[in-house]
Amino acid sequence: MKVLRKIIEIDETLCDGCGQCVPACEEGAIQIIDGKARVVAEKYCDGLGACLGECPQGAISIVERVAEDFDPEAVEAYLETLDQHPQPVRQTLACGCPSTHLQTFEPKTSCQAANQPQSQTAGHSALGHWPIQIKLIPPHAPFLQQADLLVLADCAAVAYAALHQELLKGRVVMMGCPKFDDVPEYVEKFTEIFRKNDINSVTAVTMEVPCCSGLPMMVKNGMAAAGKKLPVTMLVIGTNGTLMKKEVL
Ligand code: SF4
Numbered sequence: 001m002k003v004l005r006k007i008i009e010i011d012e013t014l015c016d017g018c019g020q021c022v023p024a025c026e027e028g029a030i031q032i033i034d035g036k037a038r039v040v041a042e043k044y045c046d047g048l049g050a051c052l053g054e055c056p057q058g059a060i061s062i063v064e065r066v067a068e069d070f071d072p073e074a075v076e077a078y079l080e081t082l083d084q085h086p087q088p089v090r091q092t093l094a095c096g097c098p099s100t101h102l103q104t105f106e107p108k109t110s111c112q113a114a115n116q117p118q119s120q121t122a123g124h125s126a127l128g129h130w131p132i133q134i135k136l137i138p139p140h141a142p143f144l145q146q147a148d149l150l151v152l153a154d155c156a157a158v159a160y161a162a163l164h165q166e167l168l169k170g171r172v173v174m175m176g177c178p179k180f181d182d183v184p185e186y187v188e189k190f191t192e193i194f195r196k197n198d199i200n201s202v203t204a205v206t207m208e209v210p211c212c213s214g215l216p217m218m219v220k221n222g223m224a225a226a227g228k229k230l231p232v233t234m235l236v237i238g239t240n241g242t243l244m245k246k247e248v249l
Pocket residue numbers: 010014015016017018019020021022036037054055056057058059060
């Protein structure tokens with residue numbers, strides 16, 4: 001039955017197909033089809049807009065128009081079919097660039113690690129996931145659950161020679177620059193990360209320059225907004241690449 005009601009509208013010109021809105025919709029009303037988010041059936045969308053805040057492109061809005069009425073029973077039946085045939089969530093950009101494609105590539109068992117060819121262990125990267133930029137990591141990324149976070153200033157990654165051996169191994173790295181990036185956006189991102197995941201520990205690494213000190217504050221503010229309280233171990237790297245200071249905030 002068609003009625004006048006609220007329903008979401010997706011602006012295809014803004015949508016880049018990142019897929020962040022898909023898990024936000026508990027009704028399963030949004031799927032990525034041909035590189036764009038689409039409402040699979042009007043009757044699955046309740047029009048409450050839980051997906052709105054998840055869209056980094058501002059592509060989703062709520063409109064009032066004549067549409068098929070929301071049907072909770074149809075949603076229930078549809079979700080059961082989804083459980084049986086889970087839909088892949090497309091994490092790459094519409095252009096095919098894998099910059100947002102979530103990946104975990106640490107060996108899963110100690111045996112797999114021990115059996116890695118020598119050629120792959122010499123100078124081996126300790127990175128265990130992708131992406132690594134704060135901006136590109138969605139709060140629902142599977143590698144964030146039970147993670148030991150390494151929140152790293154961009155410059156520290158280049159300056160500190162022992163980064164891979166001493167800091168990166170076993171940690172989930174999130175890189176950014178508090179001088180050039182959007183700090184309020186990052187505080188919101190960390191708030192969502194702390195809300196949605198049980199984070200084990202946080203290590204923040206900054207450069208000695210004053211503008212970099214905003215990095216651990218972003219983390220602390222996000223944590224406080226999420227109502228979580230974890231100590232943040234802060235390391236300060238000198239501009240010559242030496243470890244200058246270590247303290248717990
Ligand atoms: S979150 Fe926004 S940009 Fe990403 S797929 Fe959904 S509508 Fe498109």
